[in-house]
Amino acid sequence: MLQNVKHVIAVASGKGGVGKSTVAANLALALADTGAATGLLDLDVYGPSVPIMFGVRAQPEGTDHGIVPIFKHGIKIFSIGFLTERGTPIMWRGPMIGKFLSEAMSNVLWGALDYLIVDMPPGTGDAALSLAQAMPVTGTIIVTTPQDVALEDVMRSAHMFERLRVPLVGVVENMSYYVCPHCGARDEIFSYGGGRKAAEELGVPFLGEVPLNVAIRTGGDAGVPIVRGAPQSPQAKAFAEIAANVVARLAELVETESAFVPMTGL
Numbered sequence: 001m002l003q004n005v006k007h008v009i010a011v012a013s014g015k016g017g018v019g020k021s022t023v024a025a026n027l028a029l030a031l032a033d034t035g036a037a038t039g040l041l042d043l044d045v046y047g048p049s050v051p052i053m054f055g056v057r058a059q060p061e062g063t064d065h066g067i068v069p070i071f072k073h074g075i076k077i078f079s080i081g082f083l084t085e086r087g088t089p090i091m092w093r094g095p096m097i098g099k100f101l102s103e104a105m106s107n108v109l110w111g112a113l114d115y116l117i118v119d120m121p122p123g124t125g126d127a128a129l130s131l132a133q134a135m136p137v138t139g140t141i142i143v144t145t146p147q148d149v150a151l152e153d154v155m156r157s158a159h160m161f162e163r164l165r166v167p168l169v170g171v172v173e174n175m176s177y178y179v180c181p182h183c184g185a186r187d188e189i190f191s192y193g194g195g196r197k198a199a200e201e202l203g204v205p206f207l208g209e210v211p212l213n214v215a216i217r218t219g220g221d222a223g224v225p226i227v228r229g230a231p232q233s234p235q236a237k238a239f240a241e242i243a244a245n246v247v248a249r250l251a252e253l254v255e256t257e258s259a260f261v262p263m264t265g266l
């Protein structure tokens with residue numbers, strides 16, 4: 001139930017494994033750190049990551065009115081993984097997934113939120129369509145790695161959201177560069193700057209870059225994302241900067257009234 005949610009923001013990518021869940025989780029926490037009431041919804045039916053990234057093993061409580069999201073690290077979270085047994089893959093076909101997602105989306109009692117960040121499954125398809133049909137999405141953030149193959153997927157994903165008439169908030173480049181913890185040298189393992197280039201081509205803001213860093217991965221694995229685990233680290237600051245850019249861009253989108261377009265599907 002979303003009557004009191006001001007902004008729904010999908011975090012998507014054309015390709016799997018580029019760090020959508022990592023960016024979604026840390027961005028949600030960085031937004032909460034600005035004093036905003038924030039929620040995180042994990043719609044990844046194929047491999048929900050939020051229960052692991054937040055170290056949540058408990059099932060959320062069901063009431064007569066709906067499901068109560070779990071409060072962890074200062075935000076409300078709900079994952080499709082809470083509804084399925086851990087380790088059990090979902091093997092439904094498209095229409096069933098759509099039905100399951102819309103039921104899950106309409107039954108969570110979010111209460112009043114400034115931001116609901118939605119961690120999308122990889123690729124284009126059913127989940128994006130179900131989300132866009134189920135709720136008014138303020139905008140989408142596209143996450144990419146810097147190299148060209150990933151960028152092609154970014155453009156495809158961006159154009160799909162355009163067809164759904166969901167505005168693009170901007171592009172985040174993840175695994176942008178690596179700083180050697182021993183000597184401080186910087187390496188651009190997956191090339192560099194592709195995210196900015198894609199944002200320019202799409203005519204949307206470049207929201208920021210996140211380094212490839214072991215503490216980002218271990219934080220996610222241990223249930224304490226880096227923004228909570230090491231709030232003073234340069235990596236956490238990168239997420240805070242992205243959050244500030246997102247807030248600024250949303251203000252701009254609201255002003256131009258291109259946001260809040262009711263979805264009609266393809």
Ligand SMILES: Nc1ncnc2c1ncn2[C@@H]1O[C@H](COP(=O)(O)OP(=O)(O)OP(=O)(O)O)[C@@H](O)[C@H]1O
Nearest residue numbers: 016017018019020021022122211212213216217220
């Ligand atoms: N900047 C980073 N530095 C180090 N490790 C990272 C970084 N970003 C993501 N990872 C790690 O890479 C793996 C994939 O990241 P994540 O699960 O966030 O990607 P995803 O795009 O959500 O994947 P999927 O498409 O499967 O949903 C995880 O183990 C995560 O901890």
Ligand SMILES: [Mg+2]
Nearest residue numbers: 020021044049
């Ligand atoms: Mg993911």
